[in-house]
Amino acid sequence: MIIEAELLSKTYRVADKQPGMAGTLRHFVRRRHRDVPAVSGVSFAIAPGEMVGFLGPNGAGKTTTLKMLTGLIHPTAGTVRVVGHDPKRRQAAFLHQITLVMGQKQQLIWDLPPLDSFRVNAAVYGLTPPEARRRISELADMLELGEELTRPVRKLSLGQRMKAELLAALLHRPAVLFLDEPTLGLDVNAQARVRDFLADYNRRTGATVLLTSHYMGDITALCERVLLIHQGRLFYDGRLEGLSERLAPYRLVRLELTVPQPAAAFTGHGEVESLQGNQVCLRVPAAQLTGSVAQLLERFAVVDLEVSDPPIEQIIGGLFERGRVDDSPA
Amino acid sequence: MHRYLRTLARFWSASLAAEMEYPANFVLELLAEVGNLAGSLFVLSLLYGPGQSLGGWSWNAALVVLGFYTLLEGLTSTLFQPNLSTIVTHVQNGTLDFVLLKPIDSQFWLSVRTFSPWGLPGMAMGVGLILVAALRAGAVLGPGTVAAAAVLLLASAAILYSLWFVIAATSIWFVKVWNATEVLRSTLVAGRYPVSVYPAGLRAFFTFVLPVAFLTTVPAEAVLGRASGSWMAASVVVAAACLVISRAIWRYALRFYTSASS
Numbered sequence: 001m002i003i004e005a006e007l008l009s010k011t012y013r014v015a016d017k018q019p020g021m022a023g024t025l026r027h028f029v030r031r032r033h034r035d036v037p038a039v040s041g042v043s044f045a046i047a048p049g050e051m052v053g054f055l056g057p058n059g060a061g062k063t064t065t066l067k068m069l070t071g072l073i074h075p076t077a078g079t080v081r082v083v084g085h086d087p088k089r090r091q092a093a094f095l096h097q098i099t100l101v102m103g104q105k106q107q108l109i110w111d112l113p114p115l116d117s118f119r120v121n122a123a124v125y126g127l128t129p130p131e132a133r134r135r136i137s138e139l140a141d142m143l144e145l146g147e148e149l150t151r152p153v154r155k156l157s158l159g160q161r162m163k164a165e166l167l168a169a170l171l172h173r174p175a176v177l178f179l180d181e182p183t184l185g186l187d188v189n190a191q192a193r194v195r196d197f198l199a200d201y202n203r204r205t206g207a208t209v210l211l212t213s214h215y216m217g218d219i220t221a222l223c224e225r226v227l228l229i230h231q232g233r234l235f236y237d238g239r240l241e242g243l244s245e246r247l248a249p250y251r252l253v254r255l256e257l258t259v260p261q262p263a264a265a266f267t268g269h270g271e272v273e274s275l276q277g278n279q280v281c282l283r284v285p286a287a288q289l290t291g292s293v294a295q296l297l298e299r300f301a302v303v304d305l306e307v308s309d310p311p312i313e314q315i316i317g318g319l320f321e322r323g324r325v326d327d328s329p330a
Numbered sequence: 331m332h333r334y335l336r337t338l339a340r341f342w343s344a345s346l347a348a349e350m351e352y353p354a355n356f357v358l359e360l361l362a363e364v365g366n367l368a369g370s371l372f373v374l375s376l377l378y379g380p381g382q383s384l385g386g387w388s389w390n391a392a393l394v395v396l397g398f399y400t401l402l403e404g405l406t407s408t409l410f411q412p413n414l415s416t417i418v419t420h421v422q423n424g425t426l427d428f429v430l431l432k433p434i435d436s437q438f439w440l441s442v443r444t445f446s447p448w449g450l451p452g453m454a455m456g457v458g459l460i461l462v463a464a465l466r467a468g469a470v471l472g473p474g475t476v477a478a479a480a481v482l483l484l485a486s487a488a489i490l491y492s493l494w495f496v497i498a499a500t501s502i503w504f505v506k507v508w509n510a511t512e513v514l515r516s517t518l519v520a521g522r523y524p525v526s527v528y529p530a531g532l533r534a535f536f537t538f539v540l541p542v543a544f545l546t547t548v549p550a551e552a553v554l555g556r557a558s559g560s561w562m563a564a565s566v567v568v569a570a571a572c573l574v575i576s577r578a579i580w581r582y583a584l585r586f587y588t589s590a591s592s
Contacts, residue, residue: 067427070427070431071430071431072427072430072431072587074585090430090431092433095431095432095433096433098431099431100427100428100431105423105424105425105427105428106425107425109348111348111351112344112347112348112351116344116347117344119340119344120337120340120341120344121432122340123333123336123339123340124333124337124432124433124434124439125432125433126333152351
């Protein structure tokens, strides 16, 4: 296992401040603090070469966990090992093997072309200039970066900048990539290109990738396995398909009828998702699927019938919107 | 070591290239530097009438102190100030994460990451002023004197660096530290004049609390060939202590760093 977390917990001490002038004054004179658990007892293990999606609503503890895995934050309790090291000691041998890319923060020098930032990084990681040149051109090919490399970063589009950030972060050939919202704010095309690159990079180098994203598209395209964290607890660890099973144990049954029917006609067969003329879509509990389908075919004149899984975006989107999970944690 | 030198070369060439993006800045900074020096000379000329001396320092000897002050001011504009402001920005934006994940000493990175050439004219003016004033004061600049002055200059640069770096390190707790830098800068202005011109209480403060005396007065005395061995030794010891303390405070501050939440 290249990443191992065991009963990882982090509690933050935050200032407790009442609104308004009086509250501000009171806060200035005497600060009151509150302990807020950000991550509680999270355990998981990731094998080399895996691409794992890290899901959860805002404030669920994703970034905190990522920072504990990279050694930027010291855990309050629990243990972490990444490529055989304790991250919080931030030893050089460990830092040479990991990288962190943050969609909303950049390490490239704003006023200079990306190439200058790459050279700084190459020197820091002790690469010889010919070796650095070779790696830059290899990654630039994969990322389809050309003349952008000699244009000041401030004049690049967001998508070009993100690709350059990735190049800067991968120059030292890390074995583990921590990506925090790497496609944030990118348009659909740029998102797809970053995704393709990550998949390609993983295939070619066998690097392990742990990725957080708000875009389900990133996760479904890249990650077979997901970790769902919710209110600081690990809620689900497994295959992406299994997650829909877990959170939404139902199927969508689409029917095309010869004669339109009122919604009331489907009582007992499932919940009506949509009804338009002779098209109807029902939500049927997975356990009753075969029985329900048989009954529907028997009772109505059906032209066409289609059974599908509810889209994962919808399931997780709904979960994030509600901000709570009805099920008990795993 | 080799890797650190190569990295330093990359840092500084990148910084120079970035500064060259804004050429108008060069002229403005140069003008500001000349104006600064002229102001200091004017104030000193008010204090010293012809043939007068203040606190045992003649006009030309006092100019040597001003020369060291100008040199250190230039060094501050070239290295300390730009790097300090970068540290504060890193803390505010949470980009310190990138620095901490590099396999290189974070204090090294943060202390020399940027290099602003605009302090260089000030440094040159400082050196010029030291030489001219010292010769006019009748100093004999033999190899021993020059070596002693160089060592003491390094010591004073180390002391000044440590003060700046410690303030920058506190940004991990306070995030905004501009007020502190203003206080430091205006206190260091005291180093324009020989420490003996101040009343006894202030003199003690500038020697033992905020070591301004070691910044300019002690190296100036060395150039003028009248520094005592014990003061020179003390200067080196204070410099070493300041460096050690700055490093300890940085390591302590990092333990509190939890990075700006995103």
